[in-house]
Amino acid sequence: MMADSVRLASGLTISRNEEVLPFPHAASEDMLCTFRARVESALSRHGAPGEWEFFDMDAISSAQRAYLVERGVMTPGFAKGVGRSRAFGLFQGGRAALEINGTDHLRMLGSGPPDGLSDVWATLDHIDDTLESEIAYAFDERWGYLTARAADSGTGLRAFLTLHAPGLMITGRLAAVAASLAGEGLALAPLWSGAGGVFQVFNRKALGTSEGRITEAVTAATRDIVEQERTVRKGLLRENPVSVRDHIGRALGVAQQAWSVSVAEALTLVSSIQVGVSMDLVEGPGIDAGATLSLMRRVQSAHVVVDGMGSGLGGLEDPRVDEVRAQLLRRIFAGARVAQ
Amino acid sequence: MFSEGSDWQAAASGGRTCESCGEEPATIHVLHFDGSAVTHTHLCASCAEEEAGHVDGAALVVALPSMLGTVASAMISAVSSEREHGFAPICAVCGTTLNDFRENGLFGCAACYQVFQSYLDEELEDRTAGEHLGKVPTRTPGGQHQRREVVRLQRMLSELVESERFEEAASVRDRLAELEGQVSAG
Numbered sequence: 062m063m064a065d066s067v068r069l070a071s072g073l074t075i076s077r078n079e080e081v082l083p084f085p086h087a088a089s090e091d092m093l094c095t096f097r098a099r100v101e102s103a104l105s106r107h108g109a110p111g112e113w114e115f116f117d118m119d120a121i122s123s124a125q126r127a128y129l130v131e132r133g134v135m136t137p138g139f140a141k142g143v144g145r146s147r148a149f150g151l152f153q154g155g156r157a158a159l160e161i162n163g164t165d166h167l168r169m170l171g172s173g174p175p176d177g178l179s180d181v182w183a184t185l186d187h188i189d190d191t192l193e194s195e196i197a198y199a200f201d202e203r204w205g206y207l208t209a210r211a212a213d214s215g216t217g218l219r220a221f222l223t224l225h226a227p228g229l230m231i232t233g234r235l236a237a238v239a240a241s242l243a244g245e246g247l248a249l250a251p252l253w254s255g256a257g258g259v260f261q262v263f264n265r266k267a268l269g270t271s272e273g274r275i276t277e278a279v280t281a282a283t284r285d286i287v288e289q290e291r292t293v294r295k296g297l298l299r300e301n302p303v304s305v306r307d308h309i310g311r312a313l314g315v316a317q318q319a320w321s322v323s324v325a326e327a328l329t330l331v332s333s334i335q336v337g338v339s340m341d342l343v344e345g346p347g348i349d350a351g352a353t354l355s356l357m358r359r360v361q362s363a364h365v366v367v368d369g370m371g372s373g374l375g376g377l378e379d380p381r382v383d384e385v386r387a388q389l390l391r392r393i394f395a396g397a398r399v400a401q
Numbered sequence: 402m403f404s405e406g407s408d409w410q411a412a413a414s415g416g417r418t419c420e421s422c423g424e425e426p427a428t429i430h431v432l433h434f435d436g437s438a439v440t441h442t443h444l445c446a447s448c449a450e451e452e453a454g455h456v457d458g459a460a461l462v463v464a465l466p467s468m469l470g471t472v473a474s475a476m477i478s479a480v481s482s483e484r485e486h487g488f489a490p491i492c493a494v495c496g497t498t499l500n501d502f503r504e505n506g507l508f509g510c511a512a513c514y515q516v517f518q519s520y521l522d523e524e525l526e527d528r529t530a531g532e533h534l535g536k537v538p539t540r541t542p543g544g545q546h547q548r549r550e551v552v553r554l555q556r557m558l559s560e561l562v563e564s565e566r567f568e569e570a571a572s573v574r575d576r577l578a579e580l581e582g583q584v585s586a587g
Contacts, residue, residue, distance in 0.1 A: 072403060080511060081551045081581055083495040087509035133402045164507070172402065186536075198538050199511035204521075205533030207514055209507045211521060214514070216535035223402060240449045250404040261404045271535045 066339035067287045068175035069223040069259065069354040072133055073276075075185050076165040076208045076217040077192070078199040084209040085146075085162045093146030093162045100161055103195035104150065104188075118147040124377050127363035133172030134158040157184045164209050165217075167192065178220060178276045205268060215268030220276045222283045225353055227258025227332050228293035229286070235260070238286055246270075247282050257328030257357060262286065298340060309337035310399045316390040317397070321383040327360035327390060334394065345397035356393065360386055419445035492516045493562040493570065494555045494577070512555040551580050 082088050082096055104113045118139075121129075129135035132155065139149075139160045150159035157171035169188050171181040199207040205215040213219070229235050239249040246266045252259045262283050264275045298305050312333035315322075322330070331353070337343035339350040358364055365386050366374050372385045419427045425445030491498045493516075495509030502508060502517065514521075554577045561570035 070402065074403065078511065083510040084508065086505075086507055087495045087497065131402065136403045137405045170403070189536075193538050200538050201511075201514055201533075202537075203532060204514050205535060207508075207511045209509075211506075211508060211514075215533050218535070221403060236449055240446050243446055252402055252404045261402075263404075267535075269532060269534060274534075 066335065066350040066353060067225055067290050068283065069225050070172055071175055071178045071181060072172040072221040073178065073181045073185055074136065074168055074170040074219045075189060076213050077167040077206055078208060079166050080197040080199045085166060086209065090144060090146050096166060097146055097148050097161050104191065107191045112153055114151045116149045118149055119145055124363050124366050127377060128367050131358055131361045131363050136160065136170065139163040152188065157188060178280065182272065182276065213267050216272050216275065218267055218272050218275055219263050220279045221261045221263045222279055223252060223259060223261050224283065224286060225259055226286065226290045227336060228290050228297060230258040232293055242282055245278060245282060247278060253328055256325040257332035294336060294340060306342060306399065309333050309342055313343060313394060313397055313399060316394045319387045322387040322390060323383055324360060324362055327386055328357055331356045331360060342400055343397055344400045348397050359389060365389065419448050421448040490516055493558045512559060515556060516559055551577065
């Protein structure tokens with residue numbers, strides 16, 4: 062039970078390039094537009110009707126881009142970029158996605174539940190095979206799939222596991238975790254600038270190893286961190302029962318009563334309350350230790366704007382976003398209370 | 402979700418040395434959260450580990466690799482090699498120079514891997530660990546012959562430029578442009 066409250070999600074990205082065209086930052090927009098059209102037509106031809114939907118990136122609003130990033134179907138770097146040749150493809154309503162003409166010509170990506178890496182890989186591998194039947198990839202026996210960043214060459218694969226580790230964060234143990242991960246060719250990076258204690262473990266190296274070994278290494282390292290987080294949470298409660306209950310109770314009080322909440326504060330509140338839920342310190346109708354990720358998504362700005370269409374919000378910069386977010390928190394935690 | 406940290410630009414901190422010992426290359430970017438203030442430190446792995454031991458419970462420490470060791474050291478060795486040989490290589494296909502690569506961490510095309518290979522090679526201590534071991538392309542799309550010809554001409558162009566045979570290089574380049582146009586149109 063506790064393990065599931067620490068591991069939140071998994072994700073994969075695969076980078077590929079066409080053999081002959083210069084990489085996007087060095088190629089002309091016209092060449093990239095021709096390439097993009099080839100990719101879109103190849104995937105539409107091979108897949109079932111309606112399986113792929115393609116969007117012009119210039120036609121996607123900033124709120125929609127942020128929403129896609131929050132859903133885990135677009136990378137933050139691609140969302141920020143510009144250029145008329147850039148396109149975004151959504152596979153089966155979001156089961157996977159394709160970024161065209163970002164840092165590399167092609168980047169396939171997908172997200173899933175914590176133990177879903179192999180399913181995500183199977184989906185992306187299939188898309189990769191389909192693309193490869195039409196596009197000659199830049200490939201070298203020594204360097205593997207060639208990418209704009211030399212560091213991605215090899216498998217072109219990055220595997221991510223997202224963890225909720227506020228215990229390790231507040232006890233200052235993450236630097237040690239990151240240092241030990243670095244020794245294994247892995248890395249730790251904060252998601253949402255560390256708000257809510259959410260981090261991602263991913264591989265730094267894509268060369269000299271196989272796709273299977275990369276996902277195994279990330280999974281194995283994560284298992285160890287989950288165990289440490291679980292131990293820290295138990296230790297904190299055992300040694301400081303009053304301050305832990307006080308901290309969680311205060312978070313719940315703010316979530317139930319506040320009238321304006323920023324995204325960083327909302328993530329911190331949800332984080333504290335959900336730790337309480339996982340340790341049976343918070344109870345009530347609709348409370349679920351497995352809901353951490355979905356709650357953290359719902360309080361993100363683009364989700365508040367898109368889900369709260371009826372609230373008449375103008376966009377991500379609308380000052381009322383914080384008010385609507387506070388309403389949402391009040392609604393979510395209305396029936397929750399600190400267990401006696 | 403995908404963190405921005407995973408797409409760090411190698412050049413953003415390329416060549417930086419550890420702020421604590423000043424000797425080893427900094428491979429870990431440590432953010433100290435103290436209330437609302439955030440301070441950044443770039444450390445080597447062993448100083449970061451030591452640092453982790455000194456942090457009291459009130460401060461929050463987050464660490465992420467500030468760069469990729471491979472690329473950063475490759476850039477450092479490229480600089481020293483440049484000093485030794487007195488020239489900086491340039492990719493004749495896309496025009497990427499070693500300096501461009503050092504600034505933004507990006508190669509411009511597949512041929513760059515040939516042009517800058519020696520710099521990446523020097524970096525790899527365990528050469529067998531540097532070989533690609535993953536999936537390989539199995540299908541060969543139509544027009545394969547034309548594509549191989551493009552790759553062959555790209556290599557030839559690099560060599561001609563390197564040996565300063567510019568007239569021959571110009572004609573290879575024209576032929577390449579023509580072929581690339583045909584290939585990109587499918």
